Amino acid sequence: xxNITITKGSGFFNIYNTYTGxxxxxxxxxxxxxxxxYYTNTVxxxxxxxxxxxxxxxxxxxxxNGSTGQNFVNAAAFKSYVQQAAFASPCCExxxxxxxxxxxxxxxxNIPLTLSAVPHATQYIIQRANDSNFTSGLTQVYAGxxxxxxxxxxxxxxxxxxRTQASAQGDGYLNSEWSNAVAATTQExxxxxxxxxxxxxxxxIDGNSATYMxxxxxxxxxxxxxxxxxxxxxxxxxxTIRNGNGVVAMDGGNYPGGxxxxxxxxxxxxxxxxxxxxxxxADAFGFYIHDNSYRPTSISGTNKNVTLQCFSYxxxxxxxIIIYGSSAVWNGTDASIKNMGLKFxxxxxxxxxxxxxxxxxxxxTQVTDLTKNIEFGFNNWMNCDSGNLVFAGAxxxxxxxxxxxxxxxxTNNNDNGFxxxxxxxxYYRNYANSYQGHAIRLWSISFGSTPAECLIYDxxxxxxxxxxxxxxxxxxxxxVPAAPNTTYVNIKICNNTAGDLNYEHNxxxxxxxxxxxxxxxxxxxxxxxxxxxxxxxxxxxxxRIFQFSDSALEAQAVANKNIYYADEVAAGFxxxxxxxxxxxxxxxxxxxxxxxxPLDYHKLPFNPASPSIGAVQ
Numbered sequence: 001x002x003n004i005t006i007t008k009g010s011g012f013f014n015i016y017n018t019y020t021g022x023x024x025x026x027x028x029x030x031x032x033x034x035x036x037x038y039y040t041n042t043v044x045x046x047x048x049x050x051x052x053x054x055x056x057x058x059x060x061x062x063x064x065n066g067s068t069g070q071n072f073v074n075a076a077a078f079k080s081y082v083q084q085a086a087f088a089s090p091c092c093e094x095x096x097x098x099x100x101x102x103x104x105x106x107x108x109x110n111i112p113l114t115l116s117a118v119p120h121a122t123q124y125i126i127q128r129a130n131d132s133n134f135t136s137g138l139t140q141v142y143a144g145x146x147x148x149x150x151x152x153x154x155x156x157x158x159x160x161x162x163r164t165q166a167s168a169q170g171d172g173y174l175n176s177e178w179s180n181a182v183a184a185t186t187q188e189x190x191x192x193x194x195x196x197x198x199x200x201x202x203x204x205i206d207g208n209s210a211t212y213m214x215x216x217x218x219x220x221x222x223x224x225x226x227x228x229x230x231x232x233x234x235x236x237x238x239x240t241i242r243n244g245n246g247v248v249a250m251d252g253g254n255y256p257g258g259x260x261x262x263x264x265x266x267x268x269x270x271x272x273x274x275x276x277x278x279x280x281x282a283d284a285f286g287f288y289i290h291d292n293s294y295r296p297t298s299i300s301g302t303n304k305n306v307t308l309q310c311f312s313y314x315x316x317x318x319x320x321i322i323i324y325g326s327s328a329v330w331n332g333t334d335a336s337i338k339n340m341g342l343k344f345x346x347x348x349x350x351x352x353x354x355x356x357x358x359x360x361x362x363x364x365t366q367v368t369d370l371t372k373n374i375e376f377g378f379n380n381w382m383n384c385d386s387g388n389l390v391f392a393g394a395x396x397x398x399x400x401x402x403x404x405x406x407x408x409x410x411t412n413n414n415d416n417g418f419x420x421x422x423x424x425x426x427y428y429r430n431y432a433n434s435y436q437g438h439a440i441r442l443w444s445i446s447f448g449s450t451p452a453e454c455l456i457y458d459x460x461x462x463x464x465x466x467x468x469x470x471x472x473x474x475x476x477x478x479x480v481p482a483a484p485n486t487t488y489v490n491i492k493i494c495n496n497t498a499g500d501l502n503y504e505h506n507x508x509x510x511x512x513x514x515x516x517x518x519x520x521x522x523x524x525x526x527x528x529x530x531x532x533x534x535x536x537x538x539x540x541x542x543x544r545i546f547q548f549s550d551s552a553l554e555a556q557a558v559a560n561k562n563i564y565y566a567d568e569v570a571a572g573f574x575x576x577x578x579x580x581x582x583x584x585x586x587x588x589x590x591x592x593x594x595x596x597x598p599l600d601y602h603k604l605p606f607n608p609a610s611p612s613i614g615a616v617q
Contacts, residue, residue: 096121096166096176099147103184108156111184113149113164120173121166126151129161132181133399156189156215157240190217190240197248199223205241207232212239222246226261230268230276231301240275243286248278253291253315265289265296266311271303278310285312285348293317295354300324302338309345316352325359325369330394332448332484334372343375351383360394362422362445362478367486370447372396376419379403387416387437396447398425400440409436415467415509417441422475424452424489428459431578436465438515444489445475451523452489460615461498462575466506469498472525473517488523495590497614499533499568499575510537513562516546528560529590531614534567561591563613573614586613 097118104112115124123145130137141162142149154160161183166176192213197203197220205218205228212218214235220228222244233239252264266287268276278286289296289311295318297308313320321344328338339358360369374395380403381389387409392398398421405418417438419427424447427440439461446452454472461469472491480486493514501511513532519525532545545557545564563586565571572584580587590611 095174096168098176098179099124099164099166101126101162101164101179101182103162103182106184106186108187108189109154110150110152111154111160111162111186113151113162113182113184115147115164115179117147118166118176120168121176123167124164125167126162126164127178132161132183132401134161134163134181154186155237156186157238159183159185188217189215191215193217193219195219195221195244197221197223197225197228200225202226202228204229205231205233207234214239216240217242219244220248222248224249224251225264226250227263228266230266230271230274232270233274234270234272236273238273238275240277242277242279247286247288249288249290250296251291252289252293252296260293262292262294264292265298267298267300268303268306269299270301271306273304274306276306276308278312285310287311288314289316290314295319295322297321298324299339299342301326303342304339305341307343307345309343309347311347312350313348313352314350316349316354318354319357320349320352320354322357323359323369323371327368328370330367330370330447330484337370337372339369339374340372342371342373343377344379345375346378347380349379349381349384349389352381353384353386355386355388356390358390358392358395360392360422362394362475362480362486364478365480365482367394367447367480367484370394370396371398373398375399375401376403377401380406381408381418382406383410384408385410385412387412387414388420389418391420393422394447395421395423395425397452398423400425400427401429403430405430405432405435405439407434408432409465412436413466417471422478423447424454426455428455428457430459432459432461432464432469434463435461436467438467438471439469441471442491443473443475444491444519445478446487446489447484449485449487451487454489454491456491456493457495458615459496460578461496461501463500464502464511465504466502466509466511468501468511468513468515469496470513471515471517472519473515474519474523476520488520490524491519492526493530494527495529495611495613495615497531497573497578499531499535499571499573501532501535503534503536505536511535512537513545526560527557527562529611529613530562531565531571531573531586532562533565533571533573535564561589561613563589571614578615580612580614584612589613 099115099118101113101115104114113126123143124147125140126142126149127134128139128141128151141151161181163178163181165178194212194216196205196218199221200223203220203225212233215237216239218239218241220241220243225248228250230241250264250266252261266289287310296313296316297320323339326338328336330336334340358371358374360371371392371394376390377399400419408418409416413436417440419440422443423445425442430439432439439459440456442454444454456470470493474488476488498513512535513530514527527545545562546554568575571586572581574581588610590613592611
């Protein structure tokens with residue numbers, strides 16, 4: 001029987017195989033590129049990168065030479081030894097690949113799930129949540145070895161989000177990262193269906209004038225309307241309003257009869273648990289509001305958990321959406337907030353030359369008309385020249401994600417932003433091309449005594465005429481000292497890609513990654529793994545990460561792997577596919593250890609041990 005001689009060196013180990021008294025060197029292997037696989041009668045050493053056997057099927061009788069020499073009577077003893085930190089470090093273990101999760105055809109109360117098998121995995125975990133960030137209603141629904149699972153007992157017409165993770169439970173492997181997030185919606189099942197509207201004229205849907213059952217569907221007949229008003233709908237669960245078999249249009253410029261109607265649009269007031277959703281393809285939205293010189297969607301009163309989705313706004317001369325305030329003073333409780341949990345999803349804004357106004361104000365004595373948990377997701381802004389696209393004067397915990405911006409502010413030269421916010425928000429997975437202004441101007445403040453964390457990550461900004469994509473500054477002078485008090489925020493900006501900034505070479509105010517104004521004492525700002533290329537700053541130092549910083553802050557930014565490249569070619573970044581090439585110097589070159597939860601990225605592949613620089617692919 002062969003003997004294995006293993007000698008631990010400085011950062012490597014030697015393996016010698018002894019046959020009939022003759023010792024033959026098998027090889028030297030760095031500790032950080034190998035792992036051990038143990039079988040009953042064999043020890044196999046495998047390469048962590050190729051998973052190929054380095055030394056196959058060596059007998060387990062082994063001893064360690066030198067002063068640390070030790071004899072082993074069985075494989076278990078040998079395994080116990082090499083797993084000690086003194087011999088094998090955690091980097092010798094290999095991370096499992098993440099499974100690929102898919103959802104099948106849903107029922108009214110169930111969602112079937114299938115995941116791809118992962119080599120060496122012994123168990124799979126599936127989690128379910130009510131939102132794509134897995135922060136609401138997070139629960140584990142499955143743990144086992146099967147690759148199929150049927151999640152049952154769910155409410156009808158409801159959307160859930162799932163992710164899965166593979167585990168090897170030892171054997172030299174680490175758990176995989178969480179998989180791609182999958183959204184699935186149970187089929188419709190309504191308590192009652194109400195058909196309303198005549199296809200023309202004005203329409204009012206009023207919960208005080210008619211009874212609409214909880215979990216009901218209200219179908220609006222297709223046609224061209226003047227104004228649609230929805231009010232006083234407050235079901236315990238939800239009411240859905242949808243267009244019928246055709247588009248519901250509100251035409252402000254060509255209303256039947258040849259007259260203009262500046263009030264053409266859809267408004268809602270005093271509603272809760274309401275879904276207003278168009279049913280159409282990406283190019284044929286169910287609700288179409290166009291050629292209106294005024295304000296086509298107004299929101300008033302108290303509204304909570306209302307979603308407006310699949311609407312198309314085109315040729316709007318004033319605010320496309322406005323929340324009319326009532327000077328409601330925030331007293332530190334959610335009960336004093338008039339508008340909370342409002343969502344604007346999968347909408348299109350084309351040639352809208354007014355700003356979406358959410359209202360609100362912060363002074364040194366009070367906060368009025370505070371909004372909370374507002375969400376803008378999967379919307380598309382195009383051909384808009386309004387300066388700011390969305391303004392909120394007092395907003396808490398806003399989410400802005402998966403939106404696209406193209407040809408914005410072609411002639412507008414003001415210092416503006418897609419989103420100008422006083423408050424706190426997360427801004428992630430957004431894409432902008434051919435524009436002017438900041439993507440987000442965050443005038444930061446937290447509502448309450450606990451600092452909020454503002455996350456800006458995984459965004460791509462290409463081709464700005466002037467200004468940096470991100471701006472932060474403090475509203476410390478507006479902090480409300482009395483109860484309910486306000487305080488600072490903490491900011492984390494990572495894995496963003498920005499290039500071709502200030503391509504007109506405006507010298508009055510240039511562009512880099514962040515226009516960073518002073519933040520109050522105690523506030524933290526972490527900036528890392530961001531890619532920047534081809535920028536023109538007002539200082540003439542084009543590789544700077546920050547607009548306003550001293551040499552120490554800039555040096556720290558470089559140390560945190562915020563990298564400047566001359567152009568997209570040098571960065572190995574394709575501006576069409578938005579992907580890094582395999583030879584990109586940014587590939588797997590980022591800083592680890594300070595990452596936002598990889599779940600938030602949700603795009604694969606993602607390697608938390610060695611993330612790439614720039615937006616996640």
